[in-house]
Amino acid sequence: MAGIAVSRTAEAPVTALDDSHFVAEVRGFLKHALTDDLREAGRRMIGVHADIEACRIWHRRLYEQGWIAPAWPVGWGGPGWTPFQRFVFDRECALNDAPVLFAGGLRSVGPLLIEMGTADQRSRYLPAILSGDDLWCQGFSEPGAGSDLAAISTRAGRDDGHYVVNGSKIWTTGAHHSNRMFGIVRTEENGPRQHGLTFLLIDMDTPGLTVAPIIGISGDHEFNQVFFDDVRVPVANRVGEENEGWAVAKRLMQLARSNNTPAALLRRVLRRAAGAVAGVDADASTGLRSRLAGLEIELCAFEQLELAALPSGRPGGADQTTPSMLKLIGSELHQRIAELVVEAVGPYAAASWSALGLAGDAVDVGARAMGKHLAVRAATIYSGTSETQRNVIARQLLGPRAV
Numbered sequence: 001m002a003g004i005a006v007s008r009t010a011e012a013p014v015t016a017l018d019d020s021h022f023v024a025e026v027r028g029f030l031k032h033a034l035t036d037d038l039r040e041a042g043r044r045m046i047g048v049h050a051d052i053e054a055c056r057i058w059h060r061r062l063y064e065q066g067w068i069a070p071a072w073p074v075g076w077g078g079p080g081w082t083p084f085q086r087f088v089f090d091r092e093c094a095l096n097d098a099p100v101l102f103a104g105g106l107r108s109v110g111p112l113l114i115e116m117g118t119a120d121q122r123s124r125y126l127p128a129i130l131s132g133d134d135l136w137c138q139g140f141s142e143p144g145a146g147s148d149l150a151a152i153s154t155r156a157g158r159d160d161g162h163y164v165v166n167g168s169k170i171w172t173t174g175a176h177h178s179n180r181m182f183g184i185v186r187t188e189e190n191g192p193r194q195h196g197l198t199f200l201l202i203d204m205d206t207p208g209l210t211v212a213p214i215i216g217i218s219g220d221h222e223f224n225q226v227f228f229d230d231v232r233v234p235v236a237n238r239v240g241e242e243n244e245g246w247a248v249a250k251r252l253m254q255l256a257r258s259n260n261t262p263a264a265l266l267r268r269v270l271r272r273a274a275g276a277v278a279g280v281d282a283d284a285s286t287g288l289r290s291r292l293a294g295l296e297i298e299l300c301a302f303e304q305l306e307l308a309a310l311p312s313g314r315p316g317g318a319d320q321t322t323p324s325m326l327k328l329i330g331s332e333l334h335q336r337i338a339e340l341v342v343e344a345v346g347p348y349a350a351a352s353w354s355a356l357g358l359a360g361d362a363v364d365v366g367a368r369a370m371g372k373h374l375a376v377r378a379a380t381i382y383s384g385t386s387e388t389q390r391n392v393i394a395r396q397l398l399g400p401r402a403v
Contacts, residue, residue, distance in 0.1 A: 011323065022085055023092070030096045033061045042097035046372040047222045048260075049097035052177050058099045059132035068130055069106055071259075071313025076114050076122075077130045081116075083311050087303070091266035092126075102174050105129035105136040108256045109182045113313055116239055116248060121201070125180075138247070138256075139169040139202065139226060141182025146171075146381070147388045149184065149249060150193035154228060156185040156200070158235070163187070163200060165231040171382070175211045175224040179204050182252070188243045194357070199245035199252075201237040208232075218374040257323035257383050258315045261330030263303040269337045270299055276344035276369065288344055295337055302329055321396040324389040331379035338373045343351060345369045 024255035041054030049055055062068040070086045072078030081089070089292040110129045113121050128134035154167025165185055175181070181202040188196030202209070216225040242247040273295070275289045309315075309322045342349045348366025380386040 008397055013370070019082075019085060020086060026089055026092045029065060029067075030098065033065070034096055037232055038099055039097040042099045043366070045100055045268075046218065046368060046375050048173060049102040049221055052102060052174075054099040055102045056132060059101055059103075060290075062101075063131055068132075071310075072106075072111065072115065080284050083313070084225075086313060087263075087307055090262060091267060091303075094264040094267040094271075097268075100268075102135060102176070102177060104138055104178075104182075105134060105180070107259050108138070108252055109136050109340060111255050112116070112182075112248070112252050113240070115249065118236075120236065121239070125201070131357055133176045134180050135174065136180045136182060136203075137172050137175045137178040137224075137226075139172060139181045141166065141169060141171045143170050147368060147385045150195065150197075150246070150248070152184060154185045156198060160230075162232040163198070163235065163238070165200070165202070165228040165338070167228050169226045169228075170171055170223075171214070172211075172224045173222055173382075174224050175204070175226050176221070178212060180227070182239075184245045186248050187205070187245075188329070194246040196243050197245035197249065198242050199248040200233050200240040201239065202231070202233050206231050208261065216375060217377075218371040220371065222374065222375070234385055246251055250383050252321065252385060254315050254323045258325035259326075260311060260383055261327060261334055262381060263299065263306050263330070264331065266302065266334055266337060269334065269341070270295060272369075272372075273337050273341045276341045276365070280344055280346075285344075288340065291340055295340065296331070298333055299337075302333060312362075323387050324384075324392040327383055328386055328389040328393070333375050334379050338369075338376045341369045342373045343352075349373075 038054055038058055042049045044051070047263060050058075057383075059068065066091065067079055069076075069078050070081055070089060074080040105125075106129060110126060113125055117125070125134065129136070139154075140149055140152075142152050142154060144153060154165065154169065156165045157163075163185070167185070169181075169183060173180075181204055182199070183202060184197045184199050187195055187198040204211070208229040210227045210229075212225045212227065213221050214225060215221055216223060239245075251308070268392035270292075273292055277285055277292050280288060307324060315322045345366045348362050350371045351363045351367040351370070384392075
């Protein structure tokens, strides 16, 4: 870490030497708190989060340490870390195979409620997000509305202090683990498509709500379809004004895009790639080693971009470019690293996911490499496709008429 330097906003430059005590504190905590089973869960992860029980245990330990929400303001439970300290913590967690949390509440709806929620919503939901008692999934995409969220058709009508919701959401990551959902519904048919959307907070145990699993191509259960049949949601669970949910959803997506493919996650996959390349015969690995070095350089650049672009840990409300830029670069780099692992393990990548634990280490490595490769194909689709991110960036840089 000695070569890394980044500037604090309006303060003197921060270097690894300035934070040597903090680095030692983080390493000491990880050595004590990360048991072998938690490290194994971190190593075995292929999707967007580790085994859910490992997530719960690790979430609780971070919460008890006061480190569960590194980018939250101090007044709402954040630890008050500098950008460099957040970077150090994330990188040390990656290097020690800490489980990646199922953290839609921590990374998306929590920060959103801090900015846009009511006092009652903050007091009800934020403590349970921090403690891990509440797990949140996102109800945006629908069978006929993916990146084009203005096309959603799940409807909600008012009735006696409630919205009555009917329709469905799809590709809902972790809905089978969650007790809460944040989502958008259509409450008005007339006017521009972006008008008439309303942002709601929904309890998953509400009568009429059902969750159906979608098994991914890699064989894992991460996605779901959620059906709403006269699901009653209190009007008090609305964030923002009725029919003005587009602005709320846009802010939520800014927050999500800025942190759903962080550099620390890519650092984990690159370690796996380095291990796979190291196992290839020297005469056959020249091209792989060259590509690995190139990806390492790109990842180092991405780490520095992440540090410089998010000094507060979250993008400003008017900043559309930074979240899309981080999401675009991070997700496409993620895919290319996963592809390198598949090439490095060679024929073992053809192993079936069902063969895990049955035929030895080489088959396990191959099956996991292919599972990761298949799972990460969705990275350039969720939170808006790469094409969507490029359009957002172009509009900001060139003006709305350029796209």
